[in-house]
Amino acid sequence: MAKANILVVDDEQIVLKSCERTLAPEGFNVLTADRAKEALEILKKDSIDLVITDLKMPEMDGVEFIRHIRNIKPDIGVVVITGYPSQESLKETLSLKILDYLPKPFSPALLLDVTIRAIDARKAVVKEVPQEETIEFITQKLEGIIKKYKNKPGSLIPVLQEAQEAIGYLPPVVQRYIAKGLNIPVSEVHGVVSFYSFFSMKPKGKHNIRVCLGTACYVKGAEEILKKFKEKLKIDVGEVTEDRIFSLESVRCLGACGLAPVVVVDKETFGVVSQTKVEEILTLYNKN
Numbered sequence: 001m002a003k004a005n006i007l008v009v010d011d012e013q014i015v016l017k018s019c020e021r022t023l024a025p026e027g028f029n030v031l032t033a034d035r036a037k038e039a040l041e042i043l044k045k046d047s048i049d050l051v052i053t054d055l056k057m058p059e060m061d062g063v064e065f066i067r068h069i070r071n072i073k074p075d076i077g078v079v080v081i082t083g084y085p086s087q088e089s090l091k092e093t094l095s096l097k098i099l100d101y102l103p104k105p106f107s108p109a110l111l112l113d114v115t116i117r118a119i120d121a122r123k124a125v126v127k128e129v130p131q132e133e134t135i136e137f138i139t140q141k142l143e144g145i146i147k148k149y150k151n152k153p154g155s156l157i158p159v160l161q162e163a164q165e166a167i168g169y170l171p172p173v174v175q176r177y178i179a180k181g182l183n184i185p186v187s188e189v190h191g192v193v194s195f196y197s198f199f200s201m202k203p204k205g206k207h208n209i210r211v212c213l214g215t216a217c218y219v220k221g222a223e224e225i226l227k228k229f230k231e232k233l234k235i236d237v238g239e240v241t242e243d244r245i246f247s248l249e250s251v252r253c254l255g256a257c258g259l260a261p262v263v264v265v266d267k268e269t270f271g272v273v274s275q276t277k278v279e280e281i282l283t284l285y286n287k288n
């Protein structure tokens with residue numbers, strides 16, 4: 001089965017062909033369109049998971065095209081083929097819920113990396129478009145953080161910490177923006193974000209639930225506990241509930257193996273968690 005259905009939109013045939021050549025052997029089902037109108041027709045009838053599109057097309061402005069996409073499929077993942085994001089394009093990105101940018105010309109490795117991350121992040125596409133003030137706040141906040149640390153050695157982690165505090169999480173586009181601001185490779189930023197568990201690429205709920213699937217917890221039935229949380233919350237791991245109250249994560253060993261199976265909600269640890277205790281935990285946090 002194909003990993004995901006990807007629609008690539010670009011008026012340059014060479015870009016369409018190279019995307020197909022790179023992504024199809026990796027198991028992606030790749031559809032292509034060299035005109036925005038043709039792409040919108042495909043979107044209406046086919047089930048597409050991710051659109052990778054150029055912003056500069058002859059017959060329709062890219063931003064207008066993405067607005068049309070949002071009307072047809074509000075929650076679809078979109079990656080934009082362009083240069084590095086400016087403050088203006090970051091604002092557009094946030095308002096149009098674009099997942100990431102693909103700077104042109106791009107290598108097959110970069111295309112694959114951005115595609116895999118975008119497919120992973122698309123589940124986390126927030127349902128509602130952020131308010132104008134929120135977008136303004138985020139872009140200004142990021143500008144300020146980058147300015148404060150620019151040209152200072154060892155500044156990446158504090159920048160990421162402050163950015164996560166301001167925005168709540170670090171989506172790919174924000175990582176790219178920080179990389180540009182600090183003048184370091186995106187891969188370095190991504191490497192740090194993926195390495196440290198306190199950085200998150202996905203938005204979190206008001207209360208974040210972490211279920212330990214480490215060996216000690218696993219043998220004491222942690223998988224069943226995770227299943228119960230999924231059923232009760234109607235979300236999968238890495239997702240946020242509709243009301244944004246809860247997000248769910250699975251982790252490897254929380255360092256409290258003697259209390260297995262262990263669940264941590266925000267900063268509070270719950271040990272010897274049973275199916276009944278799952279319900280109690282949810283009731284407790286639903287009230288707060």
Ligand code: FES
Nearest residue numbers: 212214217254256
């Ligand atoms: S294995 Fe779960 S806390 Fe160690």
